[in-house]
Amino acid sequence: MGKTILEVNELTTRYVTRFGENIYAVDHVSLKVEEGKSLGVAGESGCGKSTLALSLMGYYFPPLHYTSGQIIIDGRNISGMKPDDVRKSILGKEIAYIPQAAMNALNPTQKIIRFVEDVIRVHEPSADKKAIYERACTLFETVGLPPQVLEKYAVELSGGMKQRTVIAIAVLLSPKVLIADEPSSALDVTSQKMVIKMLKQLLNDGMVGSLIFITHELPLLYNVTDDIMVMYAGQVVERGGAHKAVFDPLHPYSKGLMGSIIVPEEGLRDVKLTAIPGVPPNLKNPPSGCRFAERCKYVQPECIVNSVGLRKVDGERIYRCIFSEQELREAYQNG
Amino acid sequence: MAEKKVCLNGTGLTKVFGFGRTRTVAVDNVNFNFYEGEVISIVGESGSGKTTLAKLLLGLINPTEGDIYFQGQKRDISTQRKRLDYWRNIQAIFQDPFSSYNIFNKIDAVLLDCINMRGGRGFPRAKKVEMMTEACSFVNLKFAELTNKYPFELSGGQMQRLMIARIFLLMPKILLADEPTSMIDACSRATILDMLMGLRDEIGMTIIFITHDLGLAYYVSDSVYIMEHGKFVESGSADEVILRPKQAYTKRLINDVPKIYEEWDLSTV
Numbered sequence: 001m002g003k004t005i006l007e008v009n010e011l012t013t014r015y016v017t018r019f020g021e022n023i024y025a026v027d028h029v030s031l032k033v034e035e036g037k038s039l040g041v042a043g044e045s046g047c048g049k050s051t052l053a054l055s056l057m058g059y060y061f062p063p064l065h066y067t068s069g070q071i072i073i074d075g076r077n078i079s080g081m082k083p084d085d086v087r088k089s090i091l092g093k094e095i096a097y098i099p100q101a102a103m104n105a106l107n108p109t110q111k112i113i114r115f116v117e118d119v120i121r122v123h124e125p126s127a128d129k130k131a132i133y134e135r136a137c138t139l140f141e142t143v144g145l146p147p148q149v150l151e152k153y154a155v156e157l158s159g160g161m162k163q164r165t166v167i168a169i170a171v172l173l174s175p176k177v178l179i180a181d182e183p184s185s186a187l188d189v190t191s192q193k194m195v196i197k198m199l200k201q202l203l204n205d206g207m208v209g210s211l212i213f214i215t216h217e218l219p220l221l222y223n224v225t226d227d228i229m230v231m232y233a234g235q236v237v238e239r240g241g242a243h244k245a246v247f248d249p250l251h252p253y254s255k256g257l258m259g260s261i262i263v264p265e266e267g268l269r270d271v272k273l274t275a276i277p278g279v280p281p282n283l284k285n286p287p288s289g290c291r292f293a294e295r296c297k298y299v300q301p302e303c304i305v306n307s308v309g310l311r312k313v314d315g316e317r318i319y320r321c322i323f324s325e326q327e328l329r330e331a332y333q334n335g
Numbered sequence: 336m337a338e339k340k341v342c343l344n345g346t347g348l349t350k351v352f353g354f355g356r357t358r359t360v361a362v363d364n365v366n367f368n369f370y371e372g373e374v375i376s377i378v379g380e381s382g383s384g385k386t387t388l389a390k391l392l393l394g395l396i397n398p399t400e401g402d403i404y405f406q407g408q409k410r411d412i413s414t415q416r417k418r419l420d421y422w423r424n425i426q427a428i429f430q431d432p433f434s435s436y437n438i439f440n441k442i443d444a445v446l447l448d449c450i451n452m453r454g455g456r457g458f459p460r461a462k463k464v465e466m467m468t469e470a471c472s473f474v475n476l477k478f479a480e481l482t483n484k485y486p487f488e489l490s491g492g493q494m495q496r497l498m499i500a501r502i503f504l505l506m507p508k509i510l511l512a513d514e515p516t517s518m519i520d521a522c523s524r525a526t527i528l529d530m531l532m533g534l535r536d537e538i539g540m541t542i543i544f545i546t547h548d549l550g551l552a553y554y555v556s557d558s559v560y561i562m563e564h565g566k567f568v569e570s571g572s573a574d575e576v577i578l579r580p581k582q583a584y585t586k587r588l589i590n591d592v593p594k595i596y597e598e599w600d601l602s603t604v
Contacts, residue, residue: 045491045520159381188380188547189591196593197601216520219550219593246595260525262550264577264589265596269553275525277475279490 002034005210006056006177011069011079013055016062023283025051027234028069033177033227038203038211040225040242042218042257046280048234049214050100053179056212057095058086074176074209092119096175096208100182102166106154113150115169123173136172142205143168143198160191164198171202176209178202185215196224219263222246227316230254233280233291236310240317250319250328253292290322298323298331339370341407342541343392343425343509348401350387350565361387363565364401369509369541374532376544376552376573378588379562385545388562389513392543393427394418406508423452426507430514432494436486442497443482446470449504470500473537474530492523499530506538513545528555549592553577561585 008031015023025048033039041049051064058081060066071079073094078086091097099105106115116136120127137147145161145168154162163183171178180199184192202208213225221228221242228245230238230253238251249255259274278295281287287294293303303322310318313325321328350362361384369375379385390396392403394412403410405424412418429435436445446467450456455463464478471478474496486494495515502510512531516524532555535542546552552559552573559576561569561584569582580586593599 044522189549189588190380193591193601200601216522217593218521219595222595223593223599257522260522261595262524262548262554263594263596264549264553264592265594266578268550269573273525273528273554275529276522279492 002036004032005035005074006031006033006212007070007072008032008056009070009072011052011055011071012067013051013060014065014067015051016065017284021284024067024286025064025234025283026055029231029234029236031229031236031239033210033212035209036203036206037227038213038225040221040228041212041214041231042216042221042228043231044216044280047231049216049231050181051234052231053097053181053212053214056177056179057097058090059083059097088122092170092173092175093123094175095177095179096170096173098163098167098170098178098180098183100185102163102183103159103186105166106162108154110153111150112152112154112165112169116150116172119169119172139172140168142207143171143202158191160187160194163187163191163195167195167198167202171207174207174209177212178208178210179212179214181214182216183213184220185217192220196220200224218246218257218261230257233286234283235291235320236318237292237321238319240319244317250313250317250325251292251321252296252298252328254319255332290320298328339373341368341404342371342373343367343369343403343405345392345403346401348388348391348403349399350384350391350396351399360565362391362398365565365567367560367567367570369543371508371541372535372539373558374535374542374544374556376546376556376559377562378546378549378552378559380547380588383562384565385547385562386513387565389427389511389543389545392511393425394421423505424507425509425511426502426505427511427513428495428498428502428515430517432491432498432518433487435498436494438485438487440486441482442484442486442489443467445486445497445501446504449501453505466504470503471497473503473533474500475526476500492519492526495519495523495527496530499527499534503534503537507540509541509543510534511543511545514547515544516551517546517548524551531555549577549589561588 010028010030011026012024012028013026015025029052043049054064056071058078060083066080069079070077078090117132120132136150140147140149145164149165184195199211203211215221225242228242229236232253238254246258249258256274256276276295281291289304289306290308293299308320308322310320312318345365345367348362348365352359352361377385391398412421450463450466468478476496516527531542544556556573559573560567563584569576569585580589590603
């Protein structure tokens with residue numbers, strides 16, 4: 001077993017609306033990522049995936065507020081730090097983040113090298129301009145980008161190139177955790193593959209300590225990450241190895257998600273897609289019981305009343321349901 | 336089996352943007368026959384001219400060369416009235432549901448427009464409400480909850496479903512869906528696709544999907560056209576094109592899609 005790089009215990013963060021209502025978008029989430037490993041986060045839009053990413057890197061600007069829980073990176077607890085301190089000492093070095101709209105993340109009036117300088121200067125104020133340039137050149141070469149990119153403006157690059165440039169800038173200081181929030185959702189398949197290849201290569205070469213990959217594309221997640229965590233309405237509903245999570249899901253919601261996969265492979269044309277009926281609950285007044293109860297096929301009266309805890313099976317695998325593993329498997333077999 | 340009737344066909348369709356040094360051939364001498372009641376997918380990378388072709392089919396831009404025939408007749412959209420007539424037969428769902436609606440119109444106005452367009456202007460109010468309720472229930476929306484709301488108060492998936500409710504009322508012969516599911520997540524995608532397929536069975540229309548998602552194309556369509564640099568490089572039935580591709584370009588596209596049952600080869604980029 002490798003060294004644990006990132007450990008999150010019962011992290012809870014909330015949004016405060018104009019009317020003073022609390023919306024717990026990340027609700028008692030625990031996770032653990034080991035060195036050289038990757039974790040995938042899956043779930044519908046609005047289930048708190050992106051909020052989890054922001055919370056992990058300590059990006060607490062209103063309306064997002066930290067409530068409770070711990071974020072431990074390599075033995076150092078960073079939860080509850082001020083956003084300004086986080087920017088100076090954590091971002092880039094400990095945690096790096098690739099935003100969803102990386103296309104628009106680059107200022108069109110600046111050359112790429114300026115972003116590189118910005119990132120390095122925050123952490124090493126005395127760094128020399130020439131040294132930074134050389135450093136950037138070597139890094140860009142190792143990640144497979146031509147160093148000429150550094151002298152270009154963002155508008156001169158294609159979408160896939162921009163995305164890879166953003167990734168290269170994010171990993172400049174060899175962060176321990178790299179959070180990729182839907183890095184390929186706006187790209188076509190070929191550029192997507194290049195981005196994925198780059199991320200995997202970074203992880204294998206040890207340029208990033210670990211990877212958290214957020215997306216709703218399950219086939220992608222299955223190919224990229226070692227573990228998959230499924231979120232629903234701010235809570236973790238299932239976490240386990242990628243293969244098991246895709247081919248043998250336990251929670252009824254994960255089961256539904258896996259039923260909506262479409263890939264161009266023989267025989268899948270005749271498979272009926274199973275859509276999950278209904279919509280996720282409003283997090284302003286979350287249901288007191290299981291949050292998925294409303295849409296669940298196997299709902300029981302006690303699901304609606306009592307909150308449901310996490311169950312552990314085969315060591316590392318967890319899921320949130322009142323049924324045991326055995327009961328769920330039987331239910332799935334009977335349809 | 337009865338002979339398939341051609342619904343929409345094009346000959347030598349070409350669209351050129353710009354001239355001189357900036358001359359770009361977006362759609363290059365494209366020929367196609369779309370049959371009635373079929374589901375067709377046009378697949379290509381970004382920049383391959385898919386959306387330009389969609390605009391040509393919809394009559395939003397005029398082709399530089401070539402003609403489009405609708406049900407065997409040459410399409411005439413020379414005047415606004417003729418264009419509106421053409422749009423009774425062909426309708427579209429776009430990629431971004433958030434920018435597809437008039438922000439000043441409430442949802443009932445959106446749906447009422449559709450009824451009026453199908454000659455229901457003189458219907459009594461009760462009948463119109465009944466029609467709108469039926470359309471909404473077809474897409475699992477509750478009409479009673481939607482009245483007096485604006486489209487931006489809905490979620491992306493709901494908006495896209497409302498778009499399908501519009502199509503249900505308009506009953507076009509052809510529906511052109513330009514990346515209808517790329518902005519919504521994988522879970523709502525299944526719902527949207529199910530509804531579109533249900534709609535096809537209900538009113539027997541032709542659906543043209545424009546997409547870069549080969550999985551989607553394989554799942555829904557009867558025939559698939561692969562587009563590269565404005566040309567159709569390969570076409571045929573879905574099984575033929577996706578499972579037994581002939582062209583190198585198609586092979587590469589299929590290779591680039593993440594798979595779950597086969598090994599995904601990352602070395603070939």
